[in-house]
Amino acid sequence: MTSSSRTLYLFASAAPPVFDLGRVIEMAQGDDGWNVCVGLTPTAARWVADGLDDGLDGLEALTGHPVRSEYKLPGRPDVWPPADAILFAPATFNSLNSWALGLTSSFVVGVAAEAIGKNIPTVTVPCVNAAYVRHRQFDRSVAELREQGVVVLYGEGGFTPNPAGSGEPKGYPWGLALEAVKGVVGGSRGGG
Numbered sequence: 001m002t003s004s005s006r007t008l009y010l011f012a013s014a015a016p017p018v019f020d021l022g023r024v025i026e027m028a029q030g031d032d033g034w035n036v037c038v039g040l041t042p043t044a045a046r047w048v049a050d051g052l053d054d055g056l057d058g059l060e061a062l063t064g065h066p067v068r069s070e071y072k073l074p075g076r077p078d079v080w081p082p083a084d085a086i087l088f089a090p091a092t093f094n095s096l097n098s099w100a101l102g103l104t105s106s107f108v109v110g111v112a113a114e115a116i117g118k119n120i121p122t123v124t125v126p127c128v129n130a131a132y133v134r135h136r137q138f139d140r141s142v143a144e145l146r147e148q149g150v151v152v153l154y155g156e157g158g159f160t161p162n163p164a165g166s167g168e169p170k171g172y173p174w175g176l177a178l179e180a181v182k183g184v185v186g187g188s189r190g191g192g
């Protein structure tokens with residue numbers, strides 16, 4: 001990372017690919033020189049704290065930024081630089097639907113919802129099983145986010161649902177996600 005690096009907000013919710021975040025941070029920093037800030041839903045933060053070797057501290061050490069999972073208190077400063085792009089992955093059924101519906105009780109969903117209005121380039125990769133996607137809200141949420149300019153890597157060329165109860169999805173498309181981020185940023189810069 002250099003002082004001129006562009007900043008990627010890497011947001012994740014509570015689905016198994018959240019345990020890949022250490023590797024994904026290094027991919028983003030190494031391949032594309034991103035300055036990465038990690039945001040998690042409260043449930044994802046509990047998973048990382050419990051399930052990754054160095055927990056939240058490990059992700060903070062890798063990125064050099066606090067990991068955030070809660071809104072700041074009024075009057076407190078922003079602890080992250082403004083975002084040039086956002087990658088929300090993995091996006092659970094809950095977080096994706098909340099985002100599409102504008103229900104912002106979780107910090108990362110709130111920032112992602114505001115990003116639409118701020119024209120911050122945003123990519124998301126759902127992580128949902130085949131049973132969740134049969135709920136009719138799922139397709140509506142994907143369509144809604146796409147209509148508002150979010151790149152949703154779902155279906156052909158993105159995430160394909162695994163059968164319900166089959167455990168961790170294989171081959172979560174992190175490489176495609178980072179390529180898509182590169183594609184959406186182009187020369188634009190946003191604010192966070």
Ligand SMILES: Cc1cc2nc3c(=O)[nH]c(=O)nc-3n(C[C@H](O)[C@H](O)[C@H](O)COP(=O)(O)O)c2cc1C
Nearest residue numbers: 013014015016041043044092093094095127128129
């Ligand atoms: C082991 C395990 C695996 C899960 N995998 C998924 C998943 O792949 N996709 C999903 O939408 N929810 C999955 N869930 C359920 C979510 O963790 C749960 O809905 C949670 O409330 C999501 O909250 P969040 O969106 O705020 O992170 C899983 C739960 C457990 C315990």
